Amino acid sequence: MAATIRVTLPDGKVLEPERGVNLGVLARTIAISLGKKAIAAVVDGTVMDLHRSLDADAKVRFVTEADPEAQDVVRHSCAHLLAQAVKRLYPEAKFGVGPVIENGFYYDMELPRQLEPEDLEKIEAEMKAAAAADFPLSRSVLSREAALAWANERHDPYKRELIEGLAADASISFYTQGEFTDLCTGPHVPSTGRIKHFKLLSIAGAYWRGDEKRPMLQRIYGTAFVDAKSLEEHLKAREEAVRRDHRKVGKELGLFMFHPLAPASPFFMPKGAWLYNALIAYVRSLYVEFGYQEVITPQIFATELFKISGHYDNYKENMYFTEAEDREFGVKPMNCPAHALMFAGKGRSYRELPLRFADFGRLHRFERSGVVAGLTRVRTFAQDDGHIFMAPESIGAEIENCFALQRRIYKDLGLPDPTVLVGTRPAKSVGSDELWKKAESTLFEQLDRLGQKYTLNPGDGAFYGPKIDFQVRDAIGRAWQLSTFQLDFNLGERFDLHFNAQDGTVKRPVVVHRAMLGSLERFIGVYLEHTAGSLPLWLSPVQVKVVPVAEEVLPYARDVGARLQAAGLRVEVDDRTDKMGAKIRDASLEKVPYILVLGARERDTGAVAVRARGAGDQGAQPFEAFLARLLGEVAAKS
RNA sequence: GCUGCUGUGGCUCAGAGGUAGAGCACGUCCUUGGUAAGGACGAGGCCGCGGGUUCAAUUCCCGCCAGCAGCUCCA
Numbered sequence: 001m002a003a004t005i006r007v008t009l010p011d012g013k014v015l016e017p018e019r020g021v022n023l024g025v026l027a028r029t030i031a032i033s034l035g036k037k038a039i040a041a042v043v044d045g046t047v048m049d050l051h052r053s054l055d056a057d058a059k060v061r062f063v064t065e066a067d068p069e070a071q072d073v074v075r076h077s078c079a080h081l082l083a084q085a086v087k088r089l090y091p092e093a094k095f096g097v098g099p100v101i102e103n104g105f106y107y108d109m110e111l112p113r114q115l116e117p118e119d120l121e122k123i124e125a126e127m128k129a130a131a132a133a134d135f136p137l138s139r140s141v142l143s144r145e146a147a148l149a150w151a152n153e154r155h156d157p158y159k160r161e162l163i164e165g166l167a168a169d170a171s172i173s174f175y176t177q178g179e180f181t182d183l184c185t186g187p188h189v190p191s192t193g194r195i196k197h198f199k200l201l202s203i204a205g206a207y208w209r210g211d212e213k214r215p216m217l218q219r220i221y222g223t224a225f226v227d228a229k230s231l232e233e234h235l236k237a238r239e240e241a242v243r244r245d246h247r248k249v250g251k252e253l254g255l256f257m258f259h260p261l262a263p264a265s266p267f268f269m270p271k272g273a274w275l276y277n278a279l280i281a282y283v284r285s286l287y288v289e290f291g292y293q294e295v296i297t298p299q300i301f302a303t304e305l306f307k308i309s310g311h312y313d314n315y316k317e318n319m320y321f322t323e324a325e326d327r328e329f330g331v332k333p334m335n336c337p338a339h340a341l342m343f344a345g346k347g348r349s350y351r352e353l354p355l356r357f358a359d360f361g362r363l364h365r366f367e368r369s370g371v372v373a374g375l376t377r378v379r380t381f382a383q384d385d386g387h388i389f390m391a392p393e394s395i396g397a398e399i400e401n402c403f404a405l406q407r408r409i410y411k412d413l414g415l416p417d418p419t420v421l422v423g424t425r426p427a428k429s430v431g432s433d434e435l436w437k438k439a440e441s442t443l444f445e446q447l448d449r450l451g452q453k454y455t456l457n458p459g460d461g462a463f464y465g466p467k468i469d470f471q472v473r474d475a476i477g478r479a480w481q482l483s484t485f486q487l488d489f490n491l492g493e494r495f496d497l498h499f500n501a502q503d504g505t506v507k508r509p510v511v512v513h514r515a516m517l518g519s520l521e522r523f524i525g526v527y528l529e530h531t532a533g534s535l536p537l538w539l540s541p542v543q544v545k546v547v548p549v550a551e552e553v554l555p556y557a558r559d560v561g562a563r564l565q566a567a568g569l570r571v572e573v574d575d576r577t578d579k580m581g582a583k584i585r586d587a588s589l590e591k592v593p594y595i596l597v598l599g600a601r602e603r604d605t606g607a608v609a610v611r612a613r614g615a616g617d618q619g620a621q622p623f624e625a626f627l628a629r630l631l632g633e634v635a636a637k638s
Numbered sequence: 639g640c641u642g643c644u645g646u647g648g649c650u651c652a653g654a655g656g657u658a659g660a661g662c663a664c665g666u667c668c669u670u671g672g673u674a675a676g677g678a679c680g681a682g683g684c685c686g687c688g689g690g691u692u693c694a695a696u697u698c699c700c701g702c703c704a705g706c707a708g709c710u711c712c713a
Contacts, residue, residue, distance in 0.1 A: 204708030205641030
């Protein structure tokens with residue numbers, strides 16, 4: 001065995017250090033400054049700590065603060081720093097897991113008492129002290145027995161359970177910083193002093209191992225960044241998220257309200273109802289072009305229907321039931337069984353297929369009290385729902401058609417390109433293995449055919465078939481699920497649907513369930529957060545606010561308002577006796593796209609002085625020019 | 639559903655064991671003002687609901703309802 005190994009650096013340079021060389025030492029060999037800056041190393045594609053040694057030829061790239069891998073390493077080490085601080089303050093603490101998550105990290109723990117927000121400050125101070133001590137992190141590997149002994153010595157049942165879950169022959173790694181040791185696969189920063197920019201954010205309950213039957217631990221959320229600026233920006237974005245909260249925006253703009261007598265059920269007030277109906281009208285306008293036929297179906301069905309569809313077995317605890325004349329009825333939680341009945345309502349020919357039913361019907365789902373939130377999770381809602389009944393050979397074309405419609409809608413609404421997630425068969429499902437296999441493979445085939453990139457979400461399908469979910473990120477980077485396409489080979493079986501094929505045989509249709517906006521309620525919530533309430537002109541409940549400079553010009557203001565209204569625009573004339581400045585302020589806070597300030601000058605020249613949202617005073621222009629501009633913007637959905 | 643927190647006029651929020659306040663909004667009047675808050679006066683509250691402790695509870699305790707954060711769930 002050679003005494004040296006070959007280490008290839010990113011620039012292609014090859015070093016030949018001794019076998020077993022320490023990565024930190026290697027970094028310092030390359031350059032003193034690199035030794036100081038390095039946080040970790042990527043060895044043959046795997047991120048490792050600097051105190052690991054190299055025993056074989058490898059490609060090595062050192063990670064510094066400038067590299068994308070650094071953030072996760074720092075965050076994970078910060079979770080350890082948190083645990084160290086907590087252990088110092090509460091020696092009885094038992095620890096669960098402390099992973100890195102999208103915007104930071106958390107650590108689950110069992111503590112002698114419930115933490116309060118002020119405790120976070122104390123813990124953070126202790127973390128700063130441990131970071132200032134700049135403890136080096138050292139890694140050690142123990143056998144399973146030794147690891148279990150460690151957990152037992154700490155009387156920590158959670159760590160014990162984690163170790164028990166590892167393979168019998170696994171080599172189990174531990175990291176030690178100062179007096180604190182934790183079970184962990186790493187990697188970590190070389191020393192605690194490298195964790196500089198962090199903040200603890202919140203305390204919450206979380207079930208051990210995510211299982212609601214197991215104990216609830218206290219979870220501390222925090223975040224950490226490699227530089228101060230990123231931390232500051234992240235904290236600002238959190239504040240921005242609060243400012244854009246759709247519940248707040250909806251209240252401020254007078255769009256909707258809630259009432260304790262109808263929990264989790266929004267009341268859309270006139271402006272909100274206008275927006276709601278405008279979205280439906282917009283989707284409806286595309287249905288002609290995309291070949292859908294809108295239907296209207298009952299609200300309440302005899303329970304047998306949901307037994308046939310499988311919803312009764314899978315979701316009855318989330319349904320509303322009622323009884324009349326000794327018969328049990330259920331309020332529909334989705335439209336598909338109704339559409340299945342409509343499909344079966346007459347003999348069907350291949351000539352009618354694909355048959356695309358659209359339905360904006362109201363749905364009710366009893367959501368558990370702890371899961372409801374604003375408009376994003378409600379108990380009564382409507383979807384821009386649709387079910388496509390088709391021959392199996394049409395699946396490709398229909399999925400393509402769905403993608404085309406989805407792209408069109410996102411473009412018109414100014415939504416970014418979504419992330420596509422594919423969910424496969426869940427634990428709780430109906431239908432045979434063959435049907436599922438067929439449905440899943442068909443879906444993957446079609447996605448590949450369309451060249452659509454996606455992320456696999458195993459087990460996340462609907463109970464009747466695999467699904468494609470579309471996630472969009474809003475203006476400040478949060479992910480929301482809106483559209484969904486679901487492929488269903490089961491509905492046809494359960495409702496014994498069939499059609500006469502061209503070759504004279506009787507065939508079973510396949511069904512695609514799809515919604516583009518998803519729930520109208522959730523869509524409005526997400527869209528308000530995305531736009532911060534500044535809706536595009538074509539979707540603004542009030543497009544123009546007319547502000548007379550003084551009462552004297554009120555007649556002209558009314559005349560301008562009436563003429564805009566006659567042209568199809570939505571206008572309000574502010575005829576209150578307040579000062580002009582106050583009216584401009586109020587209209588601005590209402591996020592009205594255009595404010596027209598009208599005084600004697602405008603009246604005498606037949607002009608309007610325009611103030612555009614976000615752009616301030618645009619000066620005077622002829623009425624006709626302004627009208628043409630607005631109509632153009634509405635038509636272009638800009 | 640679980641853990642924790644919160645609930646005071648339409649809204650945002652102070653407050654304290656001795657029966658309640660501010661700003662905004664609202665009403666009336668004055669002001670007729672040129673691009674983000676003119677002024678005066680006024681009306682408006684079962685201090686979420688139900689129990690308990692207390693001479694006295696909106697305030698402390700318990701339960702319920704609703705909301706918020708997170709977990710679990712989401713056809």
